[in-house]
Amino acid sequence: MSTASTRLPEGRYGRSSDERADRRLKVIGAALGALLLALIGYFAYHYVGQNKISGEVITFKPLKDSVQVHLEVRKDAGAGGYCTVRSQAEDGAEVGRADFRFDGDATRIDKVVTLRTTSQGTTAELLGCHAD
Incomplete structure (x- = not known):
């Protein structure tokens, strides 16, 4: 005794709705990926290319009521701006915070x-640099 198959013959009646849905999902996924x-x-x-001034903390030395911070700043020639530095307690x-x-x-x-x-600082953190 054999059982009859309920599946349609392959390729005879076009693509199934599952295949069309898969293709639609692939197209939507590719479009969303390109947008991302x-x-x-x-x-x-805009973060890297348009920022005309950037900097980094090289070293810092905590003192009693201050922190000495060695900053290295890179900027466009003639550009001006400021860097914001802060210090935190333990x-x-x-x-402390200053520009x-x-x-x-x-x-x-x-x-x-x-x-x-205002008290003994244990860190020096560069919060960011901003061009005028």
Whole structure:
């Protein structure tokens, strides 16, 4: 005794609705993926390409009521701006925050700045640099 198959013969009646749905999902997924890549590229360009001033903390030295911070700032020639630095106590409370200006024609500036604190600071963190 044999059982009759309820499946249609392959290729005889066109594509099934499952295959059409799979193709539609692939097209939608590809379009959303391309949109996501374009969005990431847009934000990366504006974050990296348009930022005319950037910096980093090289070293810092905690003192009793201040923190000495060695900053390295890179900027476009003639561009001006400021970098914001903060310090935190051992318990995580913010004990100092200040903006330091960087102007002039130099494209790379190494500078040691003093951040005054309300109590003993244990960190120095660069929050960001902003062009004028």
